[in-house]
Amino acid sequence: MEVSGGTWPELPWRSYRQLGFPEFDLCAPPDPLPGTFDLVICEQVLEHVVDPLTAVTTLRRLCRPDGHVLVSTPFLVRLHDYPGDYWRFTPDGLRQLLVSRGLEPLWVRSWGNRDVIVASFDQWVRRWGSWQSIRNESHLPVMVWALARRPCRPDPP
Numbered sequence: 001m002e003v004s005g006g007t008w009p010e011l012p013w014r015s016y017r018q019l020g021f022p023e024f025d026l027c028a029p030p031d032p033l034p035g036t037f038d039l040v041i042c043e044q045v046l047e048h049v050v051d052p053l054t055a056v057t058t059l060r061r062l063c064r065p066d067g068h069v070l071v072s073t074p075f076l077v078r079l080h081d082y083p084g085d086y087w088r089f090t091p092d093g094l095r096q097l098l099v100s101r102g103l104e105p106l107w108v109r110s111w112g113n114r115d116v117i118v119a120s121f122d123q124w125v126r127r128w129g130s131w132q133s134i135r136n137e138s139h140l141p142v143m144v145w146a147l148a149r150r151p152c153r154p155d156p157p
Helices: 050-061 091-100 114-117
Strands: 037-043 063-074 104-111 143-149
Touching: 050 063, 050 091, 050 143, 063 091, 091 104, 091 143
Parallel strands: 037 063
Antiparallel strands: 063 143, 104 143
C-alpha cells in the first residue's frame, strides 16, 4: 500500500493500493482503516503532516504484524508547501520517531552532499547528471529513509 504517492504501482505486487491526501489523512484516518498490508510505503509525506506522531501511528496500524513500513523524507531541501511543509528529520530523529510509535527500524540511511544542496538552491534538481559527484557526505543529508518492521507483539496503548 502506498500513502499519498503513485510511484510503485507497476511492480509485480500480489496486490497494490494507493491512498491519497486529502481523501486519506494520516493524522485523521477513517475508522475502520481500509485494511492492513504487508508493506506500507510513505515517501515524501511526513514533512507535510501536522502531527508526525499520529501519522506514524497510523502507518503502524496500516501494517500487518511482521509487515514493513518504508519511509523517506527530505532533510536539506527547499521548502515545498502541500498543504504545508512542517518538519525535517535527521536519521536519528526518524529512528526515534519510528521507535516511539512501536516500529522496529531495520535500517535508517541518508544521502547527500554539498553540491546537491547548492544546486537545489534556485530550482529543483530532479536528475543528477553523470558528471556530478554522488559521493555521500553523511553530515549533509539531502534525503533520509528507513525500513521498519511492525513486531508481532500487541500494539502499545
